[in-house]
Amino acid sequence: METISFTVSFKGKSIPFTNWAVSTTVGHVKAKLADETNIANDHQKLMWKGKILQDDQATLDTLAIPAILSKAKFMLTGTTQQDQAAVQQLDKNIAALQQRRSTPAKRPSQQPRSVQDIKYTFHRISVLPEFQQQDKARQLLERLRDDRGVRAIMNQRKWSVGELIELSPFEVSILGYNRNAGQLIAIRLRTDDLTGFRHYDSIRKVLLHELTHNVWGDHDDNFHKLNRQLNKDVVSLDWTAHGGHQISSNGAYYQPGIDDDGLEESGPVTWEAGSYRLGGETRVNNSNSATLRREQAAQAALSRLTKQEEQEMDEGCGS
Template sequence: MTNNIISFQISFKGTIYPVQKWNAEGTVEELKLHVQDLTGVPVERQKLMYKGLLRDNAQTLVNAKIQDGVKVMLIGSKDEDIRQVQEIDKRVDRIRTTPVRKVKAFKSGPNKDDIRYNFHKITVIEEFPEPEKARKLLERLRDDRGVRHVMKQYQWSVGELTELTPFERTILGYNRNKGELISLRLRTDDMAGFRHYDSIRKVLLHELTHNVWSEHDHRFHQLNRELEIVADPKTFGGTRLSNDAVYTPASDDEVDSAITWEAGSYRLGGAARNLDNLTPDERRNLRAKAATMRMTKEDVDIEEGCGSKST
């Protein structure tokens, strides 16, 4: 076997497809055409992974570091898979044709706030694999101590918490009509498993923020940060619940003392500066901008994957 001829494997949904005696000087695009014949996944829906995503179709396998004996992972959907999911989407939409009515407040009884400020219905897509695991995930979110604390503190009542179909791969979650329905992506793109609980929980807090603010502006980011603090079990009301450090909500003066101006943008930290000359509105805007600057890459991904809408 010459150095330019290699044999390797394509892994797709638990099945191994051998690729024998392949020209290492061939391009990723040529390999994708062969993979289409092997698996039935169209080229335009293929993601080939080997030490990262193979993004450049013109790149040779040599430059992509694909060598003899390696395993390349394929992520993608066949036409038949997409048709099945579309049919499931239609059935789920028919199930939800009846508007969710808000639950009336209870006037008496034990734990009435737990009942009143809650997610009043949980729905999963029964046709998808392991629906019982999906339901347990949503129930865990509903019963999460930090999420329950947020719901009670802000007196929010959400009509329905649902599983989001993974057919629309660009959406991680959405909030319809400020709490009528919140839908979350639970499953990985390849439908082989479930997303990490902490990531789903963070998306839920993002969507709960849409109960108040529709646009992703500085007011939204400020409230979203507040919810993440309120939902942290170690910080409920500034009361110590463990040996870890505890957060106590700061006064306006304390917050202002932590904000400095640097290189034309706001940041947190550094020495305090005198903001006495600012109006109350300017001080609030400064704090909000500081909160926005703390967005992580995960925050950006969640915002880009938010499909919330209000009608």
């Protein structure tokens, strides 16, 4: 009987499958993964070449020839029983918070520029009352709401979100959460140790991830294609609307190191616990156009979506 060995990637770790018969079914693979990860079969999303394997009766040798299977990784995403309980508790906490809080005093804010800004936006913002620096948390949510790139995306796609709230930092396994395709979006703002706040650009990427759930539920190819597009649009729509310049005649914006899927394979930006570490040299140029291009390139670099980020946000999504 012909056998193969392969691995399944889950939350940055590799789960080995050694000498498994090529006639093994996807369901048998999921059964082992259930034991290894505490994710029930029906909550698993086992992916091969970007596609979710939905037929549990399919055998491994029907996916590809054994030589190919042995060299490639499967990827697993899913919600553990603990995470499911955390999401259920999150819903309860949100409902309790909404019941007991009084209407907050109106804060001065920038006047909306158009009817679209009023209609296609986050209609309410809430922070956690039990933590310090509530003003800082609110400012971060307001910055997300008023971000020119985010606002342009909301207007372009006619998205309206009922409420944008701060997600409890105690939900350590969850970065973001979208309830009912935009009824409510929760984003984790604070660091795990509660000493500060996550980097704005990493928070915005999680927001774009959750906004993608307005259209697509599963983390499949359709989801990732739209999410990658939003990460490009958040820069390009901002710059084109506010005096930015195109770098090439085809309308492209300067984003070095991008592969065909729009993901960064390598480069100066590193995902590190919700923050970014920038490297590389900066050339000084006193001309306005050079400065603008440099600022645009820096902003594009921060907004690039790496494959590692994409996977970590899939795994940290409570939607």
